[in-house]
Amino acid sequence: MRNTTSISFIFFVSVLISLGQSQIPPDLQLQINTLVDEFINFHNIPGLGLSLIKGDGEILYNQGYGFRDIENQINADDATIFAIGSISKSFTATVIVRSLSEQFHNLGEIVLDIPIRQLAPSYNFTLGDRYRSESITFRDLLSHRVCILPESMGIFVDPFGSAENFLYRQRYAPQVCQFRGGYVYNNAMVALASNIIGHLANSTFDVILAKLFTDIGMNDSTVVRQSDDHNNMSNRSVPYYQMDGQLHRFNPELLKPVSMAIGSGGILTSARDMAKYMQFHLNQGKVGSDQIVNPEAMQWLYRASNLNVWGSFRTENAASFLDLTYSYGLGLDLGVYDGWQTIYHGGFLPPYESFMTLAPGLKLGIFTTFSGPGSTQETEYHQQRLHAKIFDAVLGVNRSDSFPNTRSISPRFNDATILTKSKVEKKPKLGNTIKIEPGDLVGNFGSGQSGQIVGSLRLNDSGVLQPYLSYGVWGQAWxxxxxxxxxxxxxxxxVVQVFATGTVPPDFQLFVEFWDVDTFGLVTGGAQMGTDFVRNVTLDQLPVVPYLPDSCGLTNFN
Known part of the structure; x- marks a missing residue:
């Protein structure tokens, strides 16, 4: 395991730098800076970017807090670049509605509900059953209603080698609910949508995404690439994770697996660029006098496409209020905050976490992003709560901290909990019927969806042969x-740095559990993650079309 730099970081005082335009009342600026300082100190955050816009320039506040690089004492500013994780999905959806509205302009919104196989017959779209393969639409892919098992471990250990391999393998994912029968957050399906739109445009997703950046004026923005030398790239924030109460420099090579799913989580951007992006949305696809995306197509993004209700209602407690998410649109969550329509999305690419909130009725946009030490979503002071406090400050609403007094109606399913939510039922234990010997682990084991694992015996530090697992670039374990x-x-x-960021519960343990001498599953929390790994199975042995011609939907959940 590589050495990391340890940084004692017990108390934090923010450093404010603003290189962009700033127009904000001094009292509001003080309120917001106080809120951000509290949030930073609560979570021991090394560097944070903030964008706040309202109206057409009535308020514009782009700010950097803390450090871009602690060791070298380089301050964060509004040009500092952070990874925004799944907020990238809103960019992907925007690129797709733009392209579809231009290429199929006579169809209108119905183009989102035409099967991919009809829109792009040469793409050879295939998933695990005939019904999905012939019926899935862009709306299905962008609103998480495909209902197949999300890939949950390979996204961190990088076993796929290429985006093409990663996307191809999704055809071997089992279903976890009936097609269009639920909300199952799936990074691979959004990445698949981005790949298809590149094909339809006779281009690549990277190229058409870069055009959107250019048209909006997002000059700081780019994507994570395998060729990146993160630590030596201009204005990039250094990521940090926390262990034993101290911040440590996060290995930026661990960011690179997302390059196989850029459309789902691979965008890097700055606070000042996100101000432009939020203004673009609030102005219905317009930048200055230029209509970049048809305003009708922009509305497609905000249409309820998949029911996903969670949040809180008012109660008899006078301090309570309505804070509700009611649906997922296209790459965006749709909700209501104290009566105001909200459109938002979070993002978590360990250890970076980001959040964007839009309130169209107020022409208000809030964006925050930070470089570690990890997810706040399972804490009492999460990023969405910070946005609510900033929202109230902008409106001049004085609330006592009412969050603990609201009535939760449903838990949130988000990026930070994918590992523990995306599971299939674990098979019955074999008990004492067999005993797996260490030598039984030696060999190559394959999973259609999740890639290849190599088992071996190695000499440990005590000079004893011990089983050793190798899974992708980062999945090495005794x-x-x-x-x-x-x-x-x-x-x-x-990879332990990833696990230290809140990607998994603090007590996370991964077990290799054998069902027979040739088959095992990866198990955590009493349930299996992903599909089985079978001895000597390789991708080229599996059927290209994983269903019979006269079949219909999947019935095998395993």
């Missing part, structure tokens, strides 16, 4: 036998 059929993973790579 295996410790804890029962006849089960082994515990003791990680031997920098």
């Amino acid at each position: 295996l410790i036998q804890v029962s006849n059929t089960t082994f515990l993973a003791d990680w031997d790579s920098d």
Whole structure:
């Protein structure tokens, strides 16, 4: 495991730098800076970017707080670049509605509900059953209603080698609910949509995304690439994670697996660029006097496409209020905050976390992003709560902290909990019927959806042969036998930095559990993650079309 730089960072005082235009009443500026300072200190955040816009320049506040690089004492500013994770999905959806409205201008919004196979017959769109393969639309892909198992481990350990391999393997994902029967957050489906729109445009998604950046004037913005030398790239914030109460420099190579799914989570941008992006949305696709995206097509993004209700209602408590999400649109969540329509999305690419909130009725946009040490979503002071406080400050609403007094109606499913939510049922244990010997782990094991794992025996520090697992670029672990059929993973790579960011619960443990001597699953929290790994199975042995010609929907959930 690589050495990391340890930084004692017990108390934080923010450093304010503004290189862009700033127009904000001094009392509001003080309120916001106080809120951000509290948030930074609460979470031990190294560097944070903020954008706040209202109206057509009535308020414009782009600000950097803290450090872009702690070791070299380089301040963060409004040009500092952060990874915004799943906020990238809103860019992908915008690119797609723009392209579809231009290419199929006579169809209108119905183009979103025409099967991919009809819109792009040469793409050879294939998933795990005939019904989905023949019926799935862009609306399905962009609103998380495909209902197949999300890939949940490979996105961190990088076993795929290319975006093409990653997307191809999704045809082997089992269903977790009936098609269009639920909300199952799936990064791969949005990445697939981005790949298809590139094909339809006779281009690539990267090229048409770059054109959107240019047209909006987002000159700082780019995407994560395999060729990146993150630490030596201009204005990039250094990522940090926290362990034992101290901040440590995060290995930026761990960001690169997202390059296989740029459309789902791979955008890098600055606070000042996000101000332009939010203004673009609030102005219905217009930048200055230029209509970049048809205003009718912009409305497609904000249309309820998949029911996903969670949040809180008012109660008899006088301090309570309505804070509700009611649906997912296209790459965006749709909600109501104290009676105001809200359009928003969060993003988490460990250790970076970001959040964007739009309130069209107020022409208000709020964006925050920070470089670690990890997700705030499972804490009492999460990023959406910070946005609510800023929202109230802008409106001059004085609330006592009412969040703990609201009545939750549903838990939130988000990027930070994908590992624990995206599971299939674990198979029955074999008990004492067999005993897996360390040598049984030696070999190549394959999963159609999740890639290849290599098992071997290596000499450990005590000079004893011990089972060792290699899964992709980052998934290396010593295996410790804890029962006849089960082994515990003791990680031997920098992937532990990812796990330290709140991607998984603090007590996260991964087990390799054998169903027979040739088949095992990756198990955590009592449930299996992903599909089985089978000895000597490789991708070229699996059927290209994983269903029979006369079949219909999937019935096998395993």
